[in-house]
Amino acid sequence: MRPDLPYALAGVILGVLVLGDAAITPDAAVVRALDVVLVLVMVAAVAACRRYPLVALVVVTGSMLGFYVRVHGGVAAAFAVLGTVYLAAWRGHRAAAGLASLVFLGGFLARDVSLAPADLVILERTSLLLGWFVAANVGGLVARQRRAYLEQVEQRAVEAERTRDEVALRRAGEERLRIARDLHDSLTHNISLIKVQAGIAVHLARKRDEEPSSALLAIQEASGAAMQELRATLDVLRAPFDADPVGLARVGELAERTLAAGVPAHLTVVGDPREVPAEVDQAGYRVVQEALTNVARHAGPATAQVRIEYAPALLTVSVTDDGQASPVRPTTPGVGLRGMRERVTGLGGTLDAAPCEGGGFAVRATFPLDVPS
Numbered sequence: 001m002r003p004d005l006p007y008a009l010a011g012v013i014l015g016v017l018v019l020g021d022a023a024i025t026p027d028a029a030v031v032r033a034l035d036v037v038l039v040l041v042m043v044a045a046v047a048a049c050r051r052y053p054l055v056a057l058v059v060v061t062g063s064m065l066g067f068y069v070r071v072h073g074g075v076a077a078a079f080a081v082l083g084t085v086y087l088a089a090w091r092g093h094r095a096a097a098g099l100a101s102l103v104f105l106g107g108f109l110a111r112d113v114s115l116a117p118a119d120l121v122i123l124e125r126t127s128l129l130l131g132w133f134v135a136a137n138v139g140g141l142v143a144r145q146r147r148a149y150l151e152q153v154e155q156r157a158v159e160a161e162r163t164r165d166e167v168a169l170r171r172a173g174e175e176r177l178r179i180a181r182d183l184h185d186s187l188t189h190n191i192s193l194i195k196v197q198a199g200i201a202v203h204l205a206r207k208r209d210e211e212p213s214s215a216l217l218a219i220q221e222a223s224g225a226a227m228q229e230l231r232a233t234l235d236v237l238r239a240p241f242d243a244d245p246v247g248l249a250r251v252g253e254l255a256e257r258t259l260a261a262g263v264p265a266h267l268t269v270v271g272d273p274r275e276v277p278a279e280v281d282q283a284g285y286r287v288v289q290e291a292l293t294n295v296a297r298h299a300g301p302a303t304a305q306v307r308i309e310y311a312p313a314l315l316t317v318s319v320t321d322d323g324q325a326s327p328v329r330p331t332t333p334g335v336g337l338r339g340m341r342e343r344v345t346g347l348g349g350t351l352d353a354a355p356c357e358g359g360g361f362a363v364r365a366t367f368p369l370d371v372p373s
Helices: 005-024 034-045 053-071 077-090 094-115 120-209 214-238 250-258 278-298 335-346
Strands: 265-270 302-309 314-321 351-353 361-368
Touching: 005 053, 005 077, 034 053, 034 077, 053 077, 053 094, 077 094, 077 120, 077 314, 094 120, 120 214, 250 265, 250 278, 250 302, 278 302, 278 314, 278 335, 278 361, 335 351, 335 361
Parallel strands: 265 302
Antiparallel strands: 302 314, 314 361, 351 361
16 A cells, blocks of 8 residues: 555545535535635645645645635634644644644634624634644654654664674684684694604605605695694684675665665666775675665655765765755764764774755765775
């Protein structure tokens, strides 16, 4: 089901409700073509309010206030405004939601007072609407706080899981190094002695013009082979443990997985891809991975642009999205951004992460490359 479909259905239901309320209200005026157009404009705005909450708030408030002033139907004209006020407050537009509430309530009350200045029913209805609008604003703020709390809890759980994995990997690496040291200190020394003694015995036998025994030659050959195998084993034990090595060559796979998760990601490579240090290669991949994860979690409906640029002495990796981030609402750096910055600066690079002027968020990491002289 398309994400906008529930909003479109809600808009149609609200439009039918507004027209039906105007038809049964005793003192309502006749609904004319312009009034129907105002209702249709409201329906379209509600259908698009998920993607454009501020625009929908302005359009719905204006169209429903205009409809009520012209027709003077029942309170059903306020329902669509209440819904968009709640959504705007939930998406963080608190000032706009409060201003729309005041404008609609002011126009609603002015229209009623112009018809019956001393009517007690008007005061009761206005008080009821005031309570509804306060509840919509407060409800939106509470829902936003709850969502932020749940995201924080989820982020802490992810970080705790990541920390547990890192601790387990570190302990495994320490154990591998301990085994490698023990093998090197004991077994390597003894096999080396066997090889040296066998070599000396062979040399002395040939110096006396005697043919070394087949057993002695076998010992010399076997000790040499054992030393080679032992050195290979020690190299494996001492190597960094990474069962699934990653690098910039796999960013395309990462973009495909992000697309499957609902976030279109387009990859652009500038310059001639070449071999870079393994640490930089892996760090560049991790920066793209974390940035795309943040786009999927926090940017809302958005498209991501991934750019990898190879220069003679620099490697630049950037991820830019057109999501809901804005310079007006500064982003609080989370664990992911801090981890990216530590990873990049640890390799002598720089990381810039900030909202874009026209909306969206941009992450740009630059790594210095050692160029042979």
